[in-house]
Amino acid sequence: MILTVTLNAALDVTYRVDELRPHATHRVREVSTRPGGKGVNVAALLTALDEPVVATGLVGGPTGEQIRDGLAAAEIPEAFVPIAADSRRTLVVADGTDATGFWEPGPPVTEAEWDAFVNRFRGLARVARAVVLSGSLPAGLPDDAYAQLVAITAEASVPSIVDAEGAVLAAALPAGPTVVKPNAAELASVRGGAAPETPAEVLAAAHALRDAGARAVVCSRGPDGLIASTPDGAYRAVPPETVAGNPTGAGDAVVAALARGLANGESWPTMLTAAVALSAAAVAAPVAGAVDGSAYDRLRHTVEAESMVLPGSLAD
């Protein structure tokens, strides 16, 4: 199975209203909820692909119970570790025009709760075929939380993927994650400066993260596809068509496809092709965490990953 870790799991709540008007009162037409957080979205996508998965992480309080109930309803196996504080909600108010988001702060986590999680994780990682570490950390966890989990995963000779940003991603690099998947802004959040724009700039930034310890770096570039710096060389994979839809969760789909590829020992071109196709299929699906199966089947046979020539100064 593939193990997904969501330390800052959320209940994703959507309010449907007629029109959002600041400083007015709105009757909510419909309330829908689903378990969320990047790692949970990855687990949902892998479940949709019939890939065996276990979702773990931290949940607490009545909102944590609702997250667990939602996972059970979606038939996603879970092994979340309980915390005392209430899990966060992420609220989206959707009107006819667009969506307005309200992100609650994450719950505080105690040292004892983190220790209990690490123990549980150690057992789960040992029997996983790949480990996914996705999303932000709740308050109280050290910046090197993912670094600790990557080290445990490496000891068990299991591949790991880290999808994080800033100090948390930077701290994870020396532990040697198999793959990190930043977007351009997240690349910049580690290195400082402006987000890299051209393929050469992205590749240079990816290469710097490999120098800092990551075995491979896959940069997601929205409709422009992926650029990867790997031990087998540099690659670029671009979708053959522009897919209209909801870009939320496109990055989680990239991570899901990479996790599946690592678990199955696929080559980099095969993994990157699948990642671009699954990402586009997720954009085409009406809700985050779902995937348009027919779009995925069509795209995975048309996307191609091509080798990129590394600028001389970066070739290693």
Added chain:
Amino acid sequence: MILTVTLNAALDVTYRVDELRPHATHRVREVSTRPGGKGVNVAALLTALDEPVVATGLVGGPTGEQIRDGLAAAEIPEAFVPIAADSRRTLVVADGTDATGFWEPGPPVTEAEWDAFVNRFRGLARVARAVVLSGSLPAGLPDDAYAQLVAITAEASVPSIVDAEGAVLAAALPAGPTVVKPNAAELASVRGGAAPETPAEVLAAAHALRDAGARAVVCSRGPDGLIASTPDGAYRAVPPETVAGNPTGAGDAVVAALARGLANGESWPTMLTAAVALSAAAVAAPVAGAVDGSAYDRLRHTVEAESMVLPGSLAD
């Protein structure tokens, strides 16, 4: 004790954000929750006045648990009846400028759940000194829900106050509630037409509700105070000063003071004086359900209730 009924209890949630911008994503700085719904607010105000109270009504699901936990934390005795569906939340997004409200729809209530509530209510009403029926009805309850509860209260020779509007208030009138407390818009919601504005118009509208069955009608008029049509005559009570603050809950404070007055067998002028003072003190308090004790003490000795001369055609 005074019994308050909240059939559509809510968890009142406040999100503090820097500035509400439609179709952007907001980091919520602070999340606060408290049990809400008009009857719960009345129970909180009576508890703040050291008046023995029991809060009943319907709650369900994880949100219902949070409502009960909040009542326990505020030391408000409760005898809520469980339902299967999740209780609603009322969300207020507060930025530096003002508040934006999102009212979730209430949970559906089954016939069996309503029957269980009526049974519980029968026992509680028998030992109450006054009964407060406040707020909207959740889906699935008949418009005459309050009428049924008023009839049970009357059988037990206990005074009742109904704070409702539209079809629910109209249906309650023939059951003979001791007091109904509409504001001008709620008066119009029963009778149709425009909201009454002048004191004579308000009094005429109030009189019509007495004709329909209410024993007394107290109309709350915001900063203009109260106008009451009672078996002892018509009265007007006006605050001696304009109180700045948060008008949310001013109506609940009127109901709380009237319930206390009915329970203690006070005269109409005494009750109305206390109601205007408590309402102004609630406006002066920083949060709904609280009351500024010093403002209440000062105002209750300065508010005066004066008799109103009834227009000839209305005198009875």
